[in-house]
Amino acid sequence: xxxxxxxDGVRGRANADLTPELALSVARAAAGVLADRGGTxxxxxxxxxxxxxxxxxxxxxxxxxxxxxxxxxxxxxVLPTPAIAHLTAxxxxxxxxxxxxxxxxxPDNGIKLFSRGGxxxxxxxxxAIEQAVAAGDxxxxxxxxxxxxRVRDLPDxxxxxxxxxxxxxxxxxxxxxxxxxxAHGAAAVCAPEVYRRAGATVHVxxxxxxxxxxxxxxxxTHLRPLVEAVRGCGADLGIAHDGDADRCLAVTAAGExxxxxxxxxxxxxxxxxxxxxxxxxxxxxxxxxxGFHHTMREAGIxxxxxxxxxxxxxxxxxxxxxxxxxxxxxxxxxxxHATTGDGLLTGLALLSRMAExxxxxAELASVVxxxxxxxxxxxxxxxxxxxESDEVAAAVNACQAELGEDGRVLLRPSxxxxxxxxxxxxxxxxxxxxxxTRLADVVASCG
Numbered sequence: 286x287x288x289x290x291x292x293d294g295v296r297g298r299a300n301a302d303l304t305p306e307l308a309l310s311v312a313r314a315a316a317g318v319l320a321d322r323g324g325t326x327x328x329x330x331x332x333x334x335x336x337x338x339x340x341x342x343x344x345x346x347x348x349x350x351x352x353x354x355x356x357x358x359x360x361x362x363v364l365p366t367p368a369i370a371h372l373t374a375x376x377x378x379x380x381x382x383x384x385x386x387x388x389x390x391x392p393d394n395g396i397k398l399f400s401r402g403g404x405x406x407x408x409x410x411x412x413a414i415e416q417a418v419a420a421g422d423x424x425x426x427x428x429x430x431x432x433x434x435r436v437r438d439l440p441d442x443x444x445x446x447x448x449x450x451x452x453x454x455x456x457x458x459x460x461x462x463x464x465x466x467x468a469h470g471a472a473a474v475c476a477p478e479v480y481r482r483a484g485a486t487v488h489v490x491x492x493x494x495x496x497x498x499x500x501x502x503x504x505x506t507h508l509r510p511l512v513e514a515v516r517g518c519g520a521d522l523g524i525a526h527d528g529d530a531d532r533c534l535a536v537t538a539a540g541e542x543x544x545x546x547x548x549x550x551x552x553x554x555x556x557x558x559x560x561x562x563x564x565x566x567x568x569x570x571x572x573x574x575x576g577f578h579h580t581m582r583e584a585g586i587x588x589x590x591x592x593x594x595x596x597x598x599x600x601x602x603x604x605x606x607x608x609x610x611x612x613x614x615x616x617x618x619x620x621x622h623a624t625t626g627d628g629l630l631t632g633l634a635l636l637s638r639m640a641e642x643x644x645x646x647a648e649l650a651s652v653v654x655x656x657x658x659x660x661x662x663x664x665x666x667x668x669x670x671x672x673e674s675d676e677v678a679a680a681v682n683a684c685q686a687e688l689g690e691d692g693r694v695l696l697r698p699s700x701x702x703x704x705x706x707x708x709x710x711x712x713x714x715x716x717x718x719x720x721x722t723r724l725a726d727v728v729a730s731c732g
Contacts, residue, residue: 292594292700296395299339305346312350314417328379333361333369335385335471338496352434361442365530367627368446370403385529403624457484468504469494470528512540532615533628537647546577547650549611568610576655657714665732668698680727
């Protein structure tokens with residue numbers, strides 16, 4: 286068996302790579318491993334999903350696996366991933382399970398796991414679960430009779446999460462008009478209500494999930510419909526979530542995209558000004574633009590850099606006692622309010638900053654002066670072998686030497702697909718494009 290867990294849980298094409306049998310095995314293994322580590326023979330698990338049709342099938346398998354291992358199961362239904370993390374902590378559950386492939390297209394699905402307190406699993410726990418899955422039926426408890434787990438619906442799961450989000454809003458968002466793109470995903474069940482109850486005037490696109498249309502031409506990976514909607518209704522901004530609403534990207538009133546770097550900078554500066562940025566330091570990943578680093582340095586804010594993945598951002602936040610971190614892709618973690626990336630919490634923070642300052646999103650986001658950047662996804666047969674190739678390493682070193690301190694080169698394998706991502710930043714877009722193309726050709730030839 287190959288490695289199950291990528292950068293964000295187990296993911297693959299539903300009913301092909303990610304089968305009901307595998308989902309059941311992962312759930313049984315997770316219940317057993319976390320029960321052993323938590324010292325309880327009957328763990329409690331919260332289970333949620335996004336609206337993908339395959340989620341119904343996989344939810345049934347996950348619930349069966351958990352109950353088979355003796356766990357008590359609380360079904361939360363369709364909710365964002367951060368809602369499941371919050372509810373895991375709120376209910377005191379030992380395990381949270383979210384069935385979603387996040388921003389990936391509908392044929393894919395995934396399983397994300399949270400431990401007690403709503404935290405992403407550390408590598409050692411994931412490895413233990415993988416070992417238990419590989420061991421098959423010989424691993425983990427097989428209770429009978431009254432020791433089999435029971436299943437019930439978690440009452441008012443949506444309401445609990447909505448009230449949690451609204452508790453973070455310190456001033457009404459009255460006077461702000463936004464378009465929210467729910468990606469035909471989990472955000473559709475609560476995002477419009479949250480933004481309206483916070484005081485904003487809200488227009489919705491991507492808010493009609495049918496099981497097949499999640500992320501289909503909408504959401505944070507497809508901003509064009511949001512741009513058109515914002516311009517069409519004269520909104521102050523647009524907010525785009527992904528299928529499980531753990532991301533937030535934005536567009537200005539003029540339709541210009543605002544990425545996670547700029548949103549992170551806006552939020553960091555806001556917290557810094559009121560003394561709420563722990564350690565006067567923000568956590569970002571290696572993908573953050575050099576312009577973001579320059580902005581933070583000029584404001585007297587330190588930046589701690591991690592590998593790509595919100596789990597690594599979270600690990601750094603917790604280990605260093607910090608409060609804010611995020612990714613260019615729109616995953617932001619506000620550790621004072623959440624245990625994982627939360628797109629709705631991020632949207633509320635961005636809107637609150639606009640309400641507090643009276644400034645437009647374009648003006649707020651302009652603090653980050655981005656270096657020209659290009660990201661090329663190169664399909665390969667073995668992404669890990671490619672990034673370990675001596676030929677590829679030599680090409681990367683040559684490109685970095687050419688750029689010197691005026692730019693940078695980053696090469697990394699995708700955590701979920703057979704892709705190698707080539708990122709180049711340079712003083713000019715032409716130079717970035719030229720170097721990225723050259724390096725992508727080398728990666729492709731070695732793939």
